[in-house]
Amino acid sequence: MSAARDARRVCFLAVVALLLTLAPIDVTAANAQVSRVRQGNASDVSRAGWAGPAYTMNGSGGIVVPTMTRAIDAIRGGSGSIDVVVVAGSGTGTPECDVITPLVGVNSCTTLTLTAARDGDDSRVNTDVRNAEFVYFAGGDQCDYVAWKGTALEASVESVVSKGGGVGGGSAGHHVNSDIVYDACTASATSSTALADPYDRSMTFTTGMFRWPHYAGTVNDSHFVARDRMGRSMAFVARAVKDGLAPGGRAWAVGVEEGASLYLDRNGLATLSGPSAHVVLGDHQPEVAVPGRPLTYTNFKIWKLTNGQTYDFANRPSCGYYLRSVRAGVPDGNLYSGTPVTDCSTPPSDGSSHAEVEPNDSRSAADDISRLTWPVALSGDMKSDSDRDYFAFTLAAGETFTANCAIPDAYDADLYLLSSTGSTLTRSVNDGAGADEAVTLTRTASGSATYYLDLEAYAGSGDTDWTCTVRRS
Incomplete structure (x- = not known):
């Protein structure tokens, strides 16, 4: 029995030695x-x-x-x-x-x-x-x-x-x-x-x-x-x-x-x-x-x-x-390729467009258009006779803001220009459906400030878009 045990022990040690040889040492x-x-x-x-x-x-x-x-x-x-x-x-x-x-x-x-x-x-x-x-x-x-x-x-x-x-x-x-x-x-x-x-x-x-x-x-x-x-x-x-x-x-x-x-x-x-x-x-x-x-x-x-x-x-x-x-x-379409701007001397000057994003019916929810390339072509509609569309922007000292809005025949809308606190600075309230509206304002104070353009339904509603062109000069 002792010889048999010794033989088994030798066999076991040989197997262990073989496994150690094959193991990845790294x-x-x-x-x-x-x-x-x-x-x-x-x-x-x-x-x-x-x-x-x-x-x-x-x-x-x-x-x-x-x-x-x-x-x-x-x-x-x-x-x-x-x-x-x-x-x-x-x-x-x-x-x-x-x-x-x-x-x-x-x-x-x-x-x-x-x-x-x-x-x-x-x-x-x-x-x-x-x-x-x-x-x-x-x-x-x-x-x-x-x-x-x-x-x-x-x-x-x-x-x-x-x-x-x-x-x-x-x-x-x-x-x-x-x-x-x-x-x-x-x-x-x-x-x-x-x-x-x-x-x-x-x-x-x-x-x-x-x-x-x-x-x-x-x-x-x-x-x-x-x-x-x-x-x-x-x-x-x-x-x-x-x-x-x-x-x-x-x-x-x-x-x-x-x-x-x-x-x-x-x-x-x-x-x-x-x-x-x-x-x-x-x-x-x-x-x-x-x-x-x-x-x-x-x-x-x-x-x-x-x-x-x-x-x-x-x-x-x-x-x-x-x-x-x-x-x-x-x-936009074709996101992965386009014609590059090769003239580094001046940025594109043909302006930009912005379609209103609802709900923008208060100053706190206003669409911020300050950083767009101006002039900006705004668009939206009056879905109800209580709809209001707000847009926020900034003016620096001496800058003049103008807005010219084309109103469709489906409704009557009025245009207001508000201060940062919501006070009406100027307005355009022409009577009648389809009557266009326009406002202008020059900032005479020093520094810059936030303003709001407010286009709101006066009578009627519809899905036909109004359009406004806004400029800073």
Whole structure:
């Protein structure tokens, strides 16, 4: 019996030895929540300085080799090698590192999968990140990623950029690298839901996580054309401007298509590799952006990039865009391409149009037309004999405002110009259905002030539109 036991023990030890030989020695667990897989060299490189920062912003989760290669070369200054860390919030396998590890200039690539918010404070995770020269956020769920805001991981990633390294990401990882992060923590917004109500429960944002040089005021979006996300990016921009999330009252959406990638160099110049990317600028307050009402925002400025084209985020261009608007939740057609404005010397001067957005029957619910391109062609109707349509605007010292309104034969309407407190400053009350109305006012006081144009039904109603042309001079 003793000989039999010894034989079984020898057999068991042989099996254990075989299993240990086959086991992947580069797979470890930092704790119960974090998995770590390192590929390439076991030791990190050591070097006094790096030549970045450099960034890659990808429209889908996978690595885009041309931009990844450019980032690696920029950071290492054309010589030596770097260590890369891929951070994921879910999933298995190492798809990003499988592509990155064989690239020239890569010493190692480590995949860290973090499954809890507290993993952002894991010491092994932060050591790996701080020793790396490039951090790539994988695709997944950006709500998982914003949970690391305020943990040690946030500061560790920032330290990589500070030492001349770089960051990047695809899909959810693209989102988390913008100044304003659409976090999708309650639901994923579609263009139709976002335009129907820019304050829908799916429209949630995180700010103050990362602010990369030259990239302020941005909100990233991914899978852009394939999933028809222009409309929701327009709503992102309107919310960022309306809620003061972007500095200076201007916000830029950066929508990158699947398979495309923007490479940003240390000077803020972005170059596209792949199908397309769009940069959407909102440079004025939305006319209507309130909870429960469709978005109205005129004259978004949109730059379309194709393979090899550039956009300078450090010196953001003042021409090269085409214009598109959203009125009462309905966007213009052909959102993804247009004829660009090539003359940077003067803005378009042919004015704009605005259709009233109900309910705008009080000063507090007035449509704000201040930031439109003037003159403005207003339109609406009197659906009842008690309907009132209000429009808010500002006048500076010495400016003159005029409004000329064509009233249809279906009803009689009167026109009032009100102060910021609602006092009537001037009015036009011509008698009879179809009688046109007009008012004018010059601001003689110093500074600027808000005024209201109030068109209200006097008798009759109907669906036929009234039209008013308003000017400031």
